[in-house]
Amino acid sequence: MSNLTGAMSIAIGALLTDQAALQTTSNNIANVNTPGYSRQRPIMVEADPVVFGSLTFGNGVVLQKVESLRDAILELRLHGETQQQSRLDAVVSAMRQVEPMFSGSSGDIGDQLSKFFNSIQELSTDPSSPARRQGVLTAANNLANAFRTVSGNLQQQRNNLDLSVSQAAQQVNVVTKQIAKLNGQITMMQNLHQDTSSFEDQRTVLIRQLSGLIDVSVIRSDNGLTLTTVSGTALVAGDRNFDIGTQMDVSGVLHIFSQGADITGTLGGGELAGLLAVRDQKIPGLLADLDTLAAGLANALNTAHRSGFDLNGSGGGDLFVPPSAGPGAAASFAVAISDPSRLAASSDGSPGSNGNLAALAAVSDQPVVAGQTPRDIYANLVFQVGNEVSNGLAELNASTLILQQLQDQRGSISGVSLDEEAAHMIEYQHAFAAAARVVTTVSDMLDVAVNLGRY
Numbered sequence: 215m216s217n218l219t220g221a222m223s224i225a226i227g228a229l230l231t232d233q234a235a236l237q238t239t240s241n242n243i244a245n246v247n248t249p250g251y252s253r254q255r256p257i258m259v260e261a262d263p264v265v266f267g268s269l270t271f272g273n274g275v276v277l278q279k280v281e282s283l284r285d286a287i288l289e290l291r292l293h294g295e296t297q298q299q300s301r302l303d304a305v306v307s308a309m310r311q312v313e314p315m316f317s318g319s320s321g322d323i324g325d326q327l328s329k330f331f332n333s334i335q336e337l338s339t340d341p342s343s344p345a346r347r348q349g350v351l352t353a354a355n356n357l358a359n360a361f362r363t364v365s366g367n368l369q370q371q372r373n374n375l376d377l378s379v380s381q382a383a384q385q386v387n388v389v390t391k392q393i394a395k396l397n398g399q400i401t402m403m404q405n406l407h408q409d410t411s412s413f414e415d416q417r418t419v420l421i422r423q424l425s426g427l428i429d430v431s432v433i434r435s436d437n438g439l440t441l442t443t444v445s446g447t448a449l450v451a452g453d454r455n456f457d458i459g460t461q462m463d464v465s466g467v468l469h470i471f472s473q474g475a476d477i478t479g480t481l482g483g484g485e486l487a488g489l490l491a492v493r494d495q496k497i498p499g500l501l502a503d504l505d506t507l508a509a510g511l512a513n514a515l516n517t518a519h520r521s522g523f524d525l526n527g528s529g530g531g532d533l534f535v536p537p538s539a540g541p542g543a544a545a546s547f548a549v550a551i552s553d554p555s556r557l558a559a560s561s562d563g564s565p566g567s568n569g570n571l572a573a574l575a576a577v578s579d580q581p582v583v584a585g586q587t588p589r590d591i592y593a594n595l596v597f598q599v600g601n602e603v604s605n606g607l608a609e610l611n612a613s614t615l616i617l618q619q620l621q622d623q624r625g626s627i628s629g630v631s632l633d634e635e636a637a638h639m640i641e642y643q644h645a646f647a648a649a650a651r652v653v654t655t656v657s658d659m660l661d662v663a664v665n666l667g668r669y
Contacts, residue, residue: 218663220264222656224274228649231258231277235642238280242630243639250419252282252628254411282411284628289418290432292624293425295617297483300426302610304488309496309603311371315364316500316599323364324592326357327511331578334571337559341568342525347554354533354549361508361547368497368504369545375493376468380460382427382486383470389424390455393417393441398453401438424449428458429483445480447472467494496602500595501541507591509543510582512536518577522558522570530558530570 235256245251257280261273316322333353337346396417400410421441424430430449433440441450448456458472469478470486478494481487512534519533532550537543551557561569579587586594 218656218660220271220273222653222660224272225649225652225656227261227274227276229646229653231256231275232642232646232649234277234280236639236646239635239639239642243632243635246630246632250415250422251630252284252411252415252418253630254280254282256280280409280411282414282628284414284418285624288620288624288627292617292620293421293430293432294483295613295620296422296425297429297487299610299613299617300485301483301488301491302606302613304485305492305496306603306606306610308371308375308489308492309599309606312368312492312497312500313599313603315367316596321360323357323360323507324589324596326353326360327578327588327592329353330357331575334575337557338568338571338575341559341571342565344554347525347557347559350557351549351552351554358534358547358549361504361544365501365504365544365547368501372467372493372497375489375497379468379470379486379489379493382489383458383460386424386427386449386486387455387457389420389427390441390449390457393420393424394450394453394455396420397438397450401453425484427484428486429481443477443480444482445477447475447477447480500599501544503591503595503598505537505541505543505545506583507544507588507595508547509537510591511577511588512543512547514577514580514582514588515574518570518573519558521561521573523560523563523567524558525555525560525565527560527563527565528556531556533557533574 235258238254238256242253257278258275259278261276264271264273330350330353333346333350337343337350340346396413400413400417403410403413417439421430421432424441428449429444431442431444431446433442438452439450440448440452442448447458449458450456456473458470458477460468460470463469469476470481470490471477478490481490513536516532516534516536519530522530524530535546535548535550538546559571560567561573578589582588583591
């Protein structure tokens with residue numbers, strides 16, 4: 215009788231274990247398309263045997279635990295590559311908006327520069343022609359307007375990036391608050407020895423999302439999980455999150471603060487780092503080069519213009535408003551004269567002379583800044599922007615490929631295979647049916663044994 219009871223106990227234990235395994239497999243199949251889900255696996259172990267004297271009897275199977283399959287090192291690599299990919303994506307996206315300003319196409323600074331010097335060549339064929347003199351002034355105004363437009367567009371792009379920085383910072387705070395809440399739930403459940411797999415998967419997805427926004431360093435300890443930036447700025451510590459804020463400086467540029475400290479220059483990954491790199495480095499560099507070109511060109515043309523005489527025989531003055539020292543030369547680029555007769559085309563004061571036009575036209579091929587001609591300086595600007603986009607795109611594609619490979623590796627470890635789960639389901643189903651058959655058989659035997667005395 216006791217042996218039959220023991221067999222019944224073993225069969226019931228097998229039923230419960232196989233039922234839990236089937237439930238685990240069903241959960242895997244249900245979450246096949248859930249982002250960040252880690253495949254679960256039932257761990258079955260042999261129950262402690264029963265010893266009777268010199269005999270040892272097996273005591274069936276028990277479900278030790280249900281474990282989630284995840285690689286902590288691989289997750290860290292995914293976080294890191296996500297930061298790199300998001301940074302590059304932000305840089306490329308921002309620079310692609312800058313690229314049309316230096317396209318080398320009709321209407322840009324290079325095109326207007328060529329049209330201006332062409333108008334001087336046309337005027338040299340008839341220096342007294344009012345129409346051709348007006349043509350030079352129109353071309354000069356178009357050139358000045360092109361400088362001002364590009365400078366203004368670049369500054370507007372910086373302002374737009376400030377808005378993106380502010381939005382990204384707000385999103386960081388939303389995500390860190392969610393992670394802190396999950397940390398608290400996970401800690402509470404672990405203290406009660408409950409399974410936290412689902413919450414850990416949710417937290418991993420959020421950390422990946424946070425990595426797309428800002429550089430993240432994950433620190434695990436006995437006290438829970440802590441998140442900081444790579445430079446050490448705290449983002450999450452246990453069930454507490456530390457908001458980051460934004461504040462304008464005296465120049466109108468948005469800075470990022472955490473607990474009173476300016477961390478703008480310390481961010482090295484994620485969307486924020488990419489936005490800040492374009493806003494604080496690449497666009498200011500382009501503006502500085504544009505100012506250098508505008509100042510050098512204006513000064514050279516003014517010098518040449520002052521050496522000639524206008525239609526009235528008076529000495530030529532400045533053709534363009536003299537640029538102020540420092541930044542802003544492109545933004546303030548403007549023509550100084552509006553009367554066509556004041557163009558100093560003559561080199562000797564006679565109305566028909568075109569000698570000074572040759573001096574003005576020669577500026578096109580003269581070094582105006584650091585041994586470079588105006589055309590060379592602008593060509594370098596166009597190349598610089600195009601090269602930034604091209605190199606950034608190549609790095610982005612490489613990073614995206616690496617990220618995809620890491621995601622594929624994660625999928626091979628933590629992802630759900632429907633074919634594999636279907637095979638497991640059939641396996642557990644057969645085991646469950648066999649255990650149920652044992653229960654039925656032992657039940658019949660026990661019924662016979664109980665009723666033996668009646669016959």
